[in-house]
Amino acid sequence: MKILLIYPYPLYDRSPAHEEDISVVPIGLYYIGAVLREEGYAVEILNWYKIHKEPQRIVDTLVKERPDIIGFSILNANRWGGIEIAQIAKELNPKVKIVFGGVAATFLWKHFLTHFPQVDFVVIGEGEYSFLHLVKAVGKGHLKNLKNIQGIAFRRGGKIVKTKAAKPVGNLDELPIPAKHFAYQHVVSSRGCPGKCTFCGSPKLWGNRTRLRSAEHFVTELELLYNQGVRFFYFSDDTFTINEKRVIEICKMIVEKGLKIVWVAISRADLVSDAILYWMRKAGCTQISYGVESGSEKIRGLLNKRLKRDDVIEAFSLTYRYGILARAYFIYGSPEETWETIEETIDLIKEIRPFICVFYILEIYPGTMLYSDLQKRRHVTDDVWLEKIEGICYFETDPHLSQERVLAFGKRLRTEFFANLSHFVDSLDLVDEPAFYDMHADFCSRLGMTFSHGDYGQNELVLGREGAAETLFRKALTYAPDHRAYLGLGVIQQNRHAYEDAAKILAEGVKHFPESEELTLCLGINYMNLREYDKALECLLKCQASEETSYRIASCYEALGDYQKEQAFLEKGRRLAKRC
Ligand code: SF4
Numbered sequence: 001m002k003i004l005l006i007y008p009y010p011l012y013d014r015s016p017a018h019e020e021d022i023s024v025v026p027i028g029l030y031y032i033g034a035v036l037r038e039e040g041y042a043v044e045i046l047n048w049y050k051i052h053k054e055p056q057r058i059v060d061t062l063v064k065e066r067p068d069i070i071g072f073s074i075l076n077a078n079r080w081g082g083i084e085i086a087q088i089a090k091e092l093n094p095k096v097k098i099v100f101g102g103v104a105a106t107f108l109w110k111h112f113l114t115h116f117p118q119v120d121f122v123v124i125g126e127g128e129y130s131f132l133h134l135v136k137a138v139g140k141g142h143l144k145n146l147k148n149i150q151g152i153a154f155r156r157g158g159k160i161v162k163t164k165a166a167k168p169v170g171n172l173d174e175l176p177i178p179a180k181h182f183a184y185q186h187v188v189s190s191r192g193c194p195g196k197c198t199f200c201g202s203p204k205l206w207g208n209r210t211r212l213r214s215a216e217h218f219v220t221e222l223e224l225l226y227n228q229g230v231r232f233f234y235f236s237d238d239t240f241t242i243n244e245k246r247v248i249e250i251c252k253m254i255v256e257k258g259l260k261i262v263w264v265a266i267s268r269a270d271l272v273s274d275a276i277l278y279w280m281r282k283a284g285c286t287q288i289s290y291g292v293e294s295g296s297e298k299i300r301g302l303l304n305k306r307l308k309r310d311d312v313i314e315a316f317s318l319t320y321r322y323g324i325l326a327r328a329y330f331i332y333g334s335p336e337e338t339w340e341t342i343e344e345t346i347d348l349i350k351e352i353r354p355f356i357c358v359f360y361i362l363e364i365y366p367g368t369m370l371y372s373d374l375q376k377r378r379h380v381t382d383d384v385w386l387e388k389i390e391g392i393c394y395f396e397t398d399p400h401l402s403q404e405r406v407l408a409f410g411k412r413l414r415t416e417f418f419a420n421l422s423h424f425v426d427s428l429d430l431v432d433e434p435a436f437y438d439m440h441a442d443f444c445s446r447l448g449m450t451f452s453h454g455d456y457g458q459n460e461l462v463l464g465r466e467g468a469a470e471t472l473f474r475k476a477l478t479y480a481p482d483h484r485a486y487l488g489l490g491v492i493q494q495n496r497h498a499y500e501d502a503a504k505i506l507a508e509g510v511k512h513f514p515e516s517e518e519l520t521l522c523l524g525i526n527y528m529n530l531r532e533y534d535k536a537l538e539c540l541l542k543c544q545a546s547e548e549t550s551y552r553i554a555s556c557y558e559a560l561g562d563y564q565k566e567q568a569f570l571e572k573g574r575r576l577a578k579r580c
Contacts (some may be wrong), residue, residue, distance in 0.1 A: 001139050003036060004067040005029050005045045008074075008081030009052045011390050017455075023049050024076060027188050027236065028127060029073045035128045036135060037181045045182060048085065049078070058085055059249030062092050069138060071123075071131060074102040076365050077390045079112075086118035097138050101127040103201055107367035109153045111211035111382040113160045122153045125205070126191075128175060130166045168207065173217040179224035186234045187225070189218040189250065193238035195268065197291070198304045199331065201367035202238050210242055215249035219257065226259050233263040240265040241276050248275060262286055277322045281439060286446075287325040289358075296341035299334045303362075304369070309348065311536035316352035321431045323443035328354040332413060333361045333395045333406035342409050346416045353424035355447060359410055363391035369523045370394065382536035415461060416480055422451070422464035425471050430479075437479040445484035448472030452488050466492060470489065481512035485518070490522050499529045510539075517543055528552065533559045547554060547576040 007025045014022055025047045026195035030444055036043045044065065051057055055164050072082040072392060086098045098327035100112050101123035109122035121358040123130045137146060169175060172191065178184070190213065192206035222233065241247050256259065264287035265280070272288070280288075292312055293305045300307055303578025319326040330345060349357065364370045366382070374397055384392065395401035425447075431442045470492050476485035486509025493502035506523035513519055524539030533556040540553050550573035557566035 001041060001068045001135070002065060003043045003069045003071065004062075004065060005043060005071045005073070006082075006085060006113060007045075007047050007049060007087055008072060008078045009049050010075075010077040011080050011388055012077075013050075023047075023185070024234075026073050026075075026204060026291035027178070027184070027186055028102065030069075030182050030184055031128050032071065032101070032131050034176040034178040034181050035132050037391060038176050039132060039136075043134065048081070048476075052081065052084075052161070057086055059092070062089050066093070067096060069097045069099060069135060071099045071101060072105075074100050074112075075103040076104045076385075079104050079108075079249075079385070080388060083116055083118060085255045086116075090118050091170070097121065099119070099123060099131065099134065101131065101207060104366060106205060107201065108382055108385060109162065111161060111385055112282045113153055113155055115386060120154060124153060124162070126168055126295060127151070128169065128182060168209075168211070170211075172211050172213045177217070177224060179221045179228070182224060183228045183230060185225075185230055185232060187218070187221060188236050189213050189240065190237045190242065191342050194242065195239070195306070195446055196304050196369075197293075198302075198369040199362060199364070201365055203369075204367045210239075212243060212246060215246055216252055218250055218258075219253040222254065222259060222261065225255060226261060232263055233262055234264040234527055235263055237266060239268050239271055241267045241271045241280075241502055244273060244276055248279045251279035251285075254283040260284070264288070266290075267315075270311040272315050272318060274318060277318055281322040281324055281436065286443070287322055287356075288319055289327040289329060291349065292352070293329065293331045294334060294341065295345035299341050303336045303479050307478055312348065315353055316354060319430075321429060323430055323440045324438045325443070325447070326352070326354055327356040328352065328360065329358050330413065331360050331362045332409045333393065333401060335398065336402065337409060337468075339407070339409075342412055345413060349413075349417055350420055353427060355421070355424060355450070357413075359413050359417075361406060361410065362394040364394055364397070365391050375561075418456075418459060418461035419463055421456065421462050425468045428472075428475070429432065430441070441476040441480040441482040441485065443475035444472045444479070445482045445488065448476065448488050449484060452492065466495075481509075481514050483509065483516060486512070487516075487518055487522060490519070490526070494522070494526055494529070499526055502526045503530060521549070525552065528556065531559070545572065545576065547573050550576060 010022045025045060028046055033043045033045050046061070070086070072086065074082050082100060089096050089098065089380055094225060097120045098118055099121045100119050105112060105122050106124050109124050112119045112122055121134060123134065130149060133149045134152055137149060146152065147163055150157045150164045153160060153162040190210055192210035193202045194210055196203045216472065261284045263284050265285055266289045269290045269292065291305065292307070293303055294300050297309065307387060316326045328349070332342065364374055365383070374392070377396055395403060395406045450456050451465045451472065456465055473485040473489040476482045486505055490502045490506040490509065493505060503523065503526050505543065506519055506526055509519045510516065520539045521543045523538045524543065527536035527539065537553065537556045540549055540556065543549050550569045554566045554569035554573060557569060
C-alpha cells in the first residue's frame with residue numbers, strides 16, 4: 001500500500017521575509033511518516049507549499065505515485081490547498097482515501113466532513129496511532145470496524161461519526177525518532193505549553209499538561225540529523241525552557257557529544273534564567289523568540305498573556321548578556337487597543353531593546369478562546385471558513401476598532417522600532433567571561449552585518465545603520481579576531497575614503513586569516529586607493545584569477561610602468577571575460 005503525506009499550499013503567498021511561516025512541513029507529519037515506516041508501509045512526505053505555481057506537477061506526481069491513501073497536514077492557512085489537491089486526487093482515482101489531520105482538521109473536523117466530499121476521514125488531535133490504525137483498517141478493507149479506532153471522524157450512512165478521543169501518547173520517548181527515516185531542521189522536545197493565551201490554539205490542542213521528551217531521546221534525534229549533515233536547527237517547542245533541569249541536561253549533552261550546531265528556540269520571558277541561558281549559548285543557541293504581545297498590562301491581561309513587565313525586561317537583558325539574539329513578538333489591534341496602549345508598547349520596546357521585532361495584527365483562528373468568544377458574541381459558525389480566508393482579523397469583529405486605525409497602529413510601531421534600533425546597540429552589555437569571547441565576537445559581527453548588509457542594510461527607516469554596524473564590528477574585535485568584523489569595518493572605512501584606517505584593519509584581518517580571499521582582495525583594492533601599487537600587487541596576485549582581478553593587476557602594472565606585464569594581464573582579463 002502506498003501512502004503520501006502532503007503539506008499543501010496556503011491561500012496567500014508570503015513575501016520572501018515571511019515565507020518561513022508557511023514553508024516548513026510540520027514535525028507531526030514526520031512522526032506519522034516514521035510510525036508508518038516502522039510498520040513497513042511505503043510512505044513519502046511531500047512539501048507542496050508552493051506546488052500551485054506548477055500545478056501540472058500535482059497531476060504528474062499523483063499519476064506516478066498512485067497512492068492508496070493521502071494524509072494532509074491541515075492548518076487554517078492551507079486548508080483550501082488541501083481540498084484542491086484532494087479533489088484532483090479523487091478525479092484521478094476515486095478509490096483513493098483522503099485523510100485530513102493537523103491543527104485545523106482537529107478543530108474543524110465536522111466542517112470538513114460536512115462540506116467537502118473529497119475528505120473521507122479526519123484524524124483529530126495527536127495523530128500517530130489513530131492514523132496508523134486507520135491505515136491498517138483501510139489496508140485490510142475493514143471499514144465496518146472504524147468505530148473502534150479512537151481519534152477519528154468519518155461519514156457513515158449520511159451521518160458524521162466521531163469516535164472516542166484518542167489518549168495522548170503518555171511517554172513521548174516511545175514514539176519513533178523521525179530522523180531515522182527523514183532529514184529536517186525543525187525539531188521539538190515537548191508537546192504543549194503552560195500558557196493559556198486567548199489567541200493561541202496550543203492549549204486546546206495539547207491540553208493542560210506539557211509532555212517532555214527525555215534529554216537523551218531528543219539529543220539522539222539531533223545527533224542522527226547531525227550525522228546527515230544538518231547543522232542549523234529550529235527548536236520549535238512552544239516553550240523550550242519549561243523545565244530548567246532538562247534544558248541544561250540537553251545543552252550539556254550537545255556539548256559533550258561535540259555537536260557543532262547552531263540553533264534557535266522559542267520561550268516565555270518568565271521561564272528563562274541565568275543558568276539556562278548560559279548553557280543554551282554554550283550549546284549553540286543564537287536566538288530566542290519571546291511572545292511579549294503588548295506593552296500594556298491591560299491588553300496582556302485581556303489576551304491572557306500572564307507576563308509581568310519586569311520579567312520581560314529581565315529576560316531580554318539576560319538573553320543579550322549571553323550574546324543570544326532576543327526576538328520580540330508583538331500583537332496589535334487587540335481588544336481595547338488605543339493610541340495610549342500603542343505608546344505603552346513603544347515604551348516597552350525602548351526598554352527591552354530587541355534587535356528583531358515581529359509585529360502581527362491580532363487574528364482569530366479555530367480552537368482558540370478568541371474564536372469561542374467570537375462565536376458567542378457574533379453568532380459566528382464554522383461556516384465562516386467556507387470563505388476563502390486564512391483567519392479573521394480581530395478588528396473586523398470589534399466596533400471600537402477600524403482597519404484604518406489598526407494599520408496606523410502598525411505603522412507607528414514599526415516606524416518607532418526602526419528609528420530607535422541603532423541606539424539599542426550602545427547599551428549592549430555582554431557577560432565578561434573568557435569562555436564566551438569567541439561567541440561574543442561572532443554575535444556582534446553577525447549583528448553588525450545585519451545593519452551593514454543584511455535585513456536592515458537597505459531599510460531607510462533604520463536610522464544610523466552605518467554607525468551601529470561600526471560599533472558592533474569594533475565591539476566584536478574587543479573579544480576576538482573575527483573575519484566578518486575585519487571585513488565589515490574595512491569596507492565601512494573604504495566607503496568613507498578613510499583608506500589608511502581601512503588598510504590597518506584589513507591588514508590585521510589578513511594576519512589573522514591569511515587564507516581569506518575576501519580580506520586579501522579588499523586589502524589589495526584599498527592599497528590601490530592609497531596608490532601603494534607594490535603592496536596592492538602582493539595582495540591581488542594571491543587572489544583567484546578573475547576578469548576583474550586581472551584588470552586590477554594590469555592597472556597596478558600600468559601605474560608601476562611595467563608595460564609588458566600590464567598587457568599580459570589585460571589579455572588574461574579579456575580571455576576570462578570571454579570564458580564567462
Ligand atoms: S502563545 Fe505561547 S505561551 Fe501562549 S499559549 Fe500559545 S504557546 Fe503558550
